[in-house]
Amino acid sequence: MPETLATYDPLLRRIHWATALLFIAAMLIGLYCGLQPAGTSPRRELLEIHKSLGVTLFLLAILRLIVRGRTTAPPAPAAFGAIVRALSQLNHWALYALLLIMPVTGYMFSSAGGYSLRYFWTFSWPRLFAGDKAIAHAGEITHDTLAYLVYLVVGLHVAATLWHEFIKKDETLARMWPRRVDRR
Numbered sequence: 001m002p003e004t005l006a007t008y009d010p011l012l013r014r015i016h017w018a019t020a021l022l023f024i025a026a027m028l029i030g031l032y033c034g035l036q037p038a039g040t041s042p043r044r045e046l047l048e049i050h051k052s053l054g055v056t057l058f059l060l061a062i063l064r065l066i067v068r069g070r071t072t073a074p075p076a077p078a079a080f081g082a083i084v085r086a087l088s089q090l091n092h093w094a095l096y097a098l099l100l101i102m103p104v105t106g107y108m109f110s111s112a113g114g115y116s117l118r119y120f121w122t123f124s125w126p127r128l129f130a131g132d133k134a135i136a137h138a139g140e141i142t143h144d145t146l147a148y149l150v151y152l153v154v155g156l157h158v159a160a161t162l163w164h165e166f167i168k169k170d171e172t173l174a175r176m177w178p179r180r181v182d183r184r
């Protein structure tokens with residue numbers, strides 16, 4: 001009899017790993033660009049990619065929340081105590097929140113500040129709020145401040161996964177990345 005394991009919905013799992021890849025790329029590009037002087041190359045070009053990744057992540061997050069709402073998440077692993085369960089839920093909520101807030105604040109900053117919003121070398125997104133300095137400022141401050149929370153929350157998320165996989169050797173990663181079980 002094959003071992004059975006409760007896992008996340010297959011589509012949700014695919015979106016999770018696509019998000020993980022794109023999000024970490026956007027985060028690292030943002031970090032690099034934040035350290036470079038404004039108006040220099042390759043900051044300008046990399047920011048275009050950063051913004052396009054950000055918009056893609058926003059659309060993926062909406063799709064993901066719809067899939068999440070329509071499917072059943074596996075119950076927390078039995079080995080999780082009440083505190084671990086609460087902390088992991090808090091971490092996941094923070095990740096979902098950042099997936100929505102980071103693109104919105106980045107868009108506020110770029111569109112109100114009159115910066116380019118070209119999507120992967122193709123068309124340009126409309127610049128709502130063009131010229132509204134208050135919106136541009138609020139977007140910039142929030143985006144740059146929340147960047148620190150991004151590093152912390154993503155860092156904890158990845159560290160927790162490594163801890164479960166290599167130290168606790170439990171089924172946490174297999175719920176999102178099935179191995180022997182539930183291969184479709």
Ligand code: HEM
Nearest residue numbers: 026027030031034051054055057102103106107110144147
């Ligand atoms: C999930 C999506 C996103 C993440 C995780 C993210 C993350 C970051 C991070 C970590 C930084 C570096 C902050 C700093 O050191 O100052 C940054 C900078 C920046 N982001 Fe994003 N971002 C996202 C989406 C967007 C979007 C959609 C836009 C615009 C449409 C955008 C526009 C910018 C700009 C213009 C900067 C440079 C800010 C500066 O140098 O002051 N971001 N982002």
Ligand code: HEM
Nearest residue numbers: 019020023024068073088092095096158161172173175176
């Ligand atoms: C290499 C990087 C990553 C690894 C190894 C990883 C691993 C995992 C694992 C094992 C789970 C299942 C945890 C459980 O069931 O308790 C999970 C869930 C989750 N991950 Fe990640 N992850 C990564 C990156 C990310 C990124 C960058 C984001 C978002 C910005 C993210 C967002 C989430 C969310 C929101 C959940 C909860 C799923 C739900 O309940 O709908 N992950 N991750």
